[in-house]
Amino acid sequence: MRRLKYFLKLLLSLTVLLIVNILFAFISFHITSWIYDWLGKHPQGFWLQLWTVVGVFVLFTCTIIILFLIGLNKQRNYWDTVVDALSRLAKGDFTVKLDLKTNEDQFGQLIHGINHMAVELGELERMRQEFISNVSHEIQSPLTSINGFAKALKNMDLPEDKRQHYLEIIEMESNRLSKISDNLLKLTSLESQHHPFEPKHYRLDKQLRHVVLALEPNWLAKNIEMDLQLENISVMADEDLMNQVWMNLLSNSIKFIHATGTITISMTKQINTITIAVHDNGIGLTEEQQKHIFERFYKADPSRTATNGGSGLGLSIVKKIIDMHNGTITVESKLAEFTTFFVTLPLQTDQTRANE
Known part of the structure; x- marks a missing residue:
């Protein structure tokens, strides 16, 4: 299927090139005829054909240069847009989305890759923020309990049974905090791909x-x-x-x-x-x-x-x-x-x- 598309594009390009050459030959013939009439000289035979061919070459070269400059300017705008998008991604702006109309070529694949990368990085950033928020919440809860009951223990008139109860809660919350820390370290180690893995x-x-x-x-x-x-x-x-x-x-x-x-x-x-x-x-x-x-x-x-x-x-x-x-x-x-x-x-x- 891809080869067929390539063949059809090549055939279309050759057809357009042939039509353009015929059109340039027609235009060159009339331009040179007008110049001959203006100069009052009309070359014959070989010279007439030579100057017509030269005219076709000049028209074709000028057209190629103009199209090249237009394409170069368009390509420069594309690259400026891509560089700007990459710069925004480097600064942490993952809302980047390139909406450039391109064919399914290497440049089109690059645009698609940048858009996909922005989406994936945005999802990773969201997960990172959610992870930090969850960790903060999980750690804050036992710390609040420990802080509150530690302050309550400062009361010298506190009955002994309540004092023991508060100490048990502080111990329980400390163990909970330790377990959270241990599990976080364990999960981070497993995801780092450096954790020892010794199957037997x-x-x-x-x-x-x-x-x-x-x-x-x-x-x-x-x-x-x-x-x-x-x-x-x-x-x-x-x-x-x-x-x-x-x-x-x-x-x-x-x-x-x-x-x-x-x-x-x-x-x-x-x-x-x-x-x-x-x-x-x-x-x-x-x-x-x-x-x-x-x-x-x-x-x-x-x-x-x-x-x-x-x-x-x-x-x-x-x-x-x-x-x-x-x-x-x-x-x-x-x-x-x-x-x-x-x-x-x-x-x-x-x-x-x-x-x-």
């Missing part, structure tokens, strides 16, 4: 059992039943990073499930992938909450996450770790009924089931 073969089912045992005090305190439906499967992954994934998903399930509820961890093996499902019959999520659940600082239930010290960064970290492993994570939920997170990881084609 290990038993995924054993890792999940170890995580469940590590969280045993949490789920026993709420009298939660743990249902493990695991196979003897080995994966090629970073064990430490994946451990953070399972700790986060299980901790969330424990936080947002009712007492005496059930958490089920199951595996489904496909040809080249393994899917791990973490299911709980807790408070559930709305459809709108499911759309934003992996966004930074998003809290499906702000009051519950604040009480539990949540920062809204845990699932963002989980999503980033899964992406690093070329896997996927999705969520299915129904409000007040259940929530299930599905984590799918790639398996090597020659992988065999590990032995006990």
Whole structure:
């Protein structure tokens, strides 16, 4: 298709050039005839044809020069516009949009690239400002509590029970602030692409059992039943990073499930992938909450996450770790009924089931 367009353009150009030459020959013939009449001399034969050709050459050269100057001026205006747009982008003005009519050539691709870059940079700037705003808000909340209760402790007449209560709140808010800082550093490290990534073969089912045992005090305190439906499967992954994934998903399930509820961890093996499902019959999520659940600082239930010290960064970290492993994570939920997170990881084609 592109070759056909190029051929048609070439054919059209040659046709126009031929018509222009004929027109110039006609004009040159009449101009030279007028000059001969004015001079009173009429050359014949070779000289008549020579001066007609010279006239055609002069007309053609003058036309080319005029068109070149017009095109040069137009091109200069285009480049001035492009340089101005790039200068505005360098100064942080991402509202730039070049509305120049161009063909689908290299220059047209350049204009499209600049417009696309401006849109992407504008989106990055919006995300940066939103990130700073969220960080400021998350940090300000515990700092306000710590400051307020610290001032209250200055009251010498404060009863001892209230003093202890205020100290517990200060400790809780300090831990929350520390967790926010730790998660921010962790997320920044993961996104910098310089975070250590050391995949190795290990038993995924054993890792999940170890995580469940590590969280045993949490789920026993709420009298939660743990249902493990695991196979003897080995994966090629970073064990430490994946451990953070399972700790986060299980901790969330424990936080947002009712007492005496059930958490089920199951595996489904496909040809080249393994899917791990973490299911709980807790408070559930709305459809709108499911759309934003992996966004930074998003809290499906702000009051519950604040009480539990949540920062809204845990699932963002989980999503980033899964992406690093070329896997996927999705969520299915129904409000007040259940929530299930599905984590799918790639398996090597020659992988065999590990032995006990």
